Amino acid sequence: MSGDIREHVTRLDAVLGFMATTLPPASPRPTAPLTGGPFTGEPLLVKDLDLKLAHAPLWRGNHVLREHGAVSSHDDPLGRRLRELGFDIVGRTKSAEFGLAVTTEPLAYGPVRNPWDHERSAGGSSGGSACAVAARAVRLAHGTDLGGSLRIPAAHCGVFAWKPGLVRPATTPTFAAWNQHGFLASRVDDLRRMLPVLGRDKPSDADRSGTDGPTRRVRVGVLASAVSSAIDLGSGSVEAVERMADKLSDQGHHVLAAHPRVLEEFDQFAMKTTPMLAGWLAQEVADASKDLGRPLTEADMEPGTAQMLAMAALATPEAVRDTVQWLHRIVTDLTAWWDRFDVLLSPTVPIQAPRLGWLNDPDTAMHRTYGMMQYTAMFNASGHPAVSVPCVGAGDLPYGVQLVGAHGSEADLLDLAEQLSPDGAPTPPVP
Template sequence: MEVREHITRLDAALGFMATTLPPASPRPTAPFAGEPLLVKDLDLKLANTPLWRGNHVLREHRAVSSHDDPLGRRLRELGFDIVGRTKSAEFGLAVTTEPFAYGPVRNPWDHERSAGGSSGGSACAVAARAVRIAHGTDLGGSLRIPAAHCGVFALKPGLVRLPTTPTFEAWNQHGFLAGRVGDLRRMLLLLGRGQGQGQGEGLGQGEGQDQGQVSGTGRSGTDGPARPLRVGVLASAVSSAIDLDGGSVEAVQWMADKLSDQGHHVLPAHPRVLEQFDQFATKSLPVLAGWLAEEVADASKDLGRPLTEADMEPGTAQMLAMAAVATPEAVRDVAQWLHRLVTDLTAWWEWFDVLLSPTVPVQAPRLGWLSDPDTAMRRTFGMMQYTAMFNASGQPAVNIPCVGSNGLPYGVQLVGAYGSEADLLDLAEQLSPEEAPTPPAA
């Protein structure tokens, strides 16, 4: 009960909780027996428990899930004490967590700033030391962006390999946020990824690599890499919506210097296709709208009636309307264009092992800056310029936190080839072996 009281006390100031859940029956022999865990109020289903997806109507009607999904069942079987659900942006569409349903999540570094989104509740809870680990989902940066704003580590898992046909399987991934890289590694094992994929798909599958060997840093922890890695550094904006601030450039350069000091080959380089981000953002809208339509239909089952546009925030309703007018031919054409883009994007990893970039272009903005209806969509895509394409490609990515000279967090992102999750975590731990920075007020 002490853990739950601690969470309640922190939540009173920061507002990261959507709802608490009753204690589960203890499983004393389970691997994670009794370990507190918070899960995001989106997508992850737990039988007979609330799932409101940041929507005020679902909350008012106390909608519940009818069954466990596979990850939910796995978390229960492993013995986690799932204390409650953290706030999400409505249907996960925003990069801030300020839903009408239950008010804003406040950044623990500055309570007048956004905690990011859509997994802002989970990132805030980990940063404030409410729990060591929290679950989230990532549709276009929804784990990594709040991790950067709140100063914690985050892992977006990826697919095992590039799909041979257009697919949207990769876009929305379950993942975790934590105060230490080691905790993310434990959760990676839970997801069945563990110690590399064993199919030559980890870090370093490019020129000169034996395609039949597991490659990369190889669980070397802080002892240094098994071999020097080829690291490309991106430290400029790739979207016209939001420019890159000087502190973000400094954070990336600081990490690049550390990699160079560790013996890696570091040079300015990035996939040129990233510079098509504005076009990517526009073309992706029918894809996101189609995904939203499926989410709304699933939520309607929990509600017991169809959710209408009147039941949603204006931005959500606007996005849903796009799904209604998108023709199958238009969606197919977008899918094919995206598949060509992803093929060009991932080809860069034939020559490089890791891309180092900002996670977001600027530090956490003031509450309200990302929720103004007149500017929200453009600013949202601007914040996603370093993250969203890697949802389309299904590549793994990690956020590493650091603190700027103004005392607020920045996030630096590592992106790897398919199957390199464990290797990316090793590299993150080499760069940042200590616990994530603690907010002054936490």
């Protein structure tokens, strides 16, 4: 079976280009045996970013790390957990370089092609994982989400994505806390099985209705307008949200046009947090340099990565202090909205998957990138859990709608996602 799944993955990868590298069966591990866990033998693809597996490649979408053949020296806690649970980790999926882009077109190993239209982006930075799941290479794939990196590719490729939230609201905003491991799948059941893997299987603190189970009525606020000046909301995205809102209403939920007004400060959020993002990137580059055995230089990176890294100089102690104070108010206002609502329904991204290259133009890339993140990034800062739910729209390309819940409501969000799409993700026309 192990050889069969690797042959299946390789065949689809030859068409879509979602793999960074495959890993051999029973890849080297220093600790427990590969048998006995509840997921024993189940194939899993993991993103080439932020997940260390001892003796396995970790290239972070960077061509120099790839050419060097960089490997991790140890398992990080999640890597060890996945191995102990028995997953057959088939390989690593492509990531945007250091996870900075909302498309997956790294110079290190070429673009990931959207399985619905091979000339379109699969989203990013977890585009390789989203594409693999959409193409049915595997049922489940790992990704990371710093500002939408799970949810955006899920929307473009037409699969489910789960970004876990923090257990409680963030008090000191840091990018380390914002960056969350999560999973993409073609069925909600597979995401639900991963709740205990990431320690999110406890009963929801958000269930204030006094009833149990997925049929309880929830209070849903609906956002169907742009909150950024960078990219307008497409009419198809509006229709997708309205269609899903109608479904929820038909199922007896309380649905009302409403959203946290603080989301409309997104452009200011993007501007203020960019230097902090650059500071976080500097730490990631320093960590990658250890695997390389020398410092990574600007010449070793894509121009956009080097440009972002240079902005770390703007993250002075005074600027960071001011930004943290401003973010504290943003997070407080966002969190207060859930005193009156259980769920926010919005687009995941403002438009369908753009053509390859559209997000790579140096003159427009940052502006367009932030525009694509307008519904996702603030919820990394606030630590709210979120799920992207697929639906097919105009031109047979998928849309994604996002469900955001109160802290601790992951299980409830997955129940609601299954109500919206009980038959699972649509199947694209891949070979």
